[in-house]
Amino acid sequence: MRVWALPLALLALVGCVTQSVPRRQQQSKTPVVPARPPVAVDPVVLAKKLVSMQAGWPRSRKFDCARLKCVALTFDDGPGEHTWRLLDMLSVRDVKATFFVVGQMVAADKGGHTVRRIVDDGHEIGNHSWSHPALTGLSHEALRRELEHTEEIVQRLTGVRMRVMRPPYGATNEEVAAETRREGLAQIMWNVDTMDWRDRVSSVVARRAGSAKPGSIILLHDIHRSTVDAVPEMLDTLGRKGYTFVTVSELYGRTPSPGRMYMAR
Template sequence: MRVWALPLALLALVSCVTQSVPRRQQQSRAPAMPARPVVVDPVALAKRLVSMQAGWPRSRKFDCARLKCVALTFDDGPGEHTWRLLDELSKRDVRATFFVLGQMVAADRGGQTVRRIVGDGHEIGNHSWSHPALSGLPLEEVKRELKHTEEIVRRLTGVRMRVMRPPYGATDKKVEAETRREGLAQILWSLDTLDWQDRVASIVAKRAGDAKPGSIVLLHDIHRSTVDAVPAVLDTLSKKGYTFVTVSELYGKTPAPGRTYTER
């Protein structure tokens, strides 16, 4: 294949990806997300896909042993507010980590949002397929929850995820062993904004603003109030001299598979 044709071939391949992934029989379908106009530049997307082949995530080096680093993490998406969140982060050249649900990726109109997450240089992690407490499942179900999400993200983006977050933070020796086999580090958090409970942007922003150096901050991009809070969070922490990094950047390398992390 000619070099100039590679981006177009990649773009055609991505557009043909199906959203069908095996699901557990008892699983309910994810609610369809409201349609919204999304303009995708095919040339820009093709360039991003070529960049992904060359290596992901893009290398950025921070000495978080000396800098005041904070990792903002967003769970349970992609949802109807994620695109707007990505716009806000892009305006300020901020990178974050997104722990996605497989069923939400499958509902996302061909994976436009998850591809943008990767294309914008954010880190993407496995948050299971349907958000069960993994510690309460048989081993085979744990494997399915992780594998199905891994498969759909990899097909849509070409990315092999290296981090995961167990729903509810529920983990045990069985989950630890399976994540080690799958090459996934378990990422928990040190600051819970409780944005799922208090859906008020000012409250969420105030809690996130209390981050300490090395914090991993838990947020959810499925809530409008959380996305509304993000500009204030970025303003507050920027004024305090914080550097926004992905989880892997926080540690200066990809975290070790199976191991549990809560902060630097």
């Protein structure tokens, strides 16, 4: 098949599947996870994404973080109203990060434009549950829904199957580890906490991030204006120290193992 014909073939396939598969019955609402909101998917965008995924995702960048001073910036709880501005900042400096998204926030972003841009800009995207509960306090079924609902909406919007997750509040146990293993998700924690959710002062957030060591995973939240305001100073401080900014998977040189917990390299 000619290369230019492949996206057209994929579009035809998507159309056939859409017409032939009957609509699923609406799931009943639960206190933890509401019924899935309708998501409009552009078949052209999906076809292009499927083609690009043949070469792998995220786009491969090779770093030897055993020798380089690497640090992974991670942003939780979005996408929010400040995420697009953050993506602009990172794009200007060609910095890649890892975004742990909340399913409800993805659903609230009409059209999924922000989550699509996260993927299109080459950032790594991870599962941060559907409604941000402490996963350790849920039944097995509720735990499964929290992860699967977010997985499904992100995959429908972007074509990406997430491989990393972060349990809200860092709350995990053997049951959470077992479920993430079944879902094919590695548990990504952190070793630098900027406490940006508590202290909404950009200079304080930037100073705490600047204390990172080689191999650090830095915890941030892109839902806070003060955190996004701190990013330029944060990048300048770490850049002067010779750090290379990488995604979580790039930090380890591979996709982390499902179910396993990671705090730093």
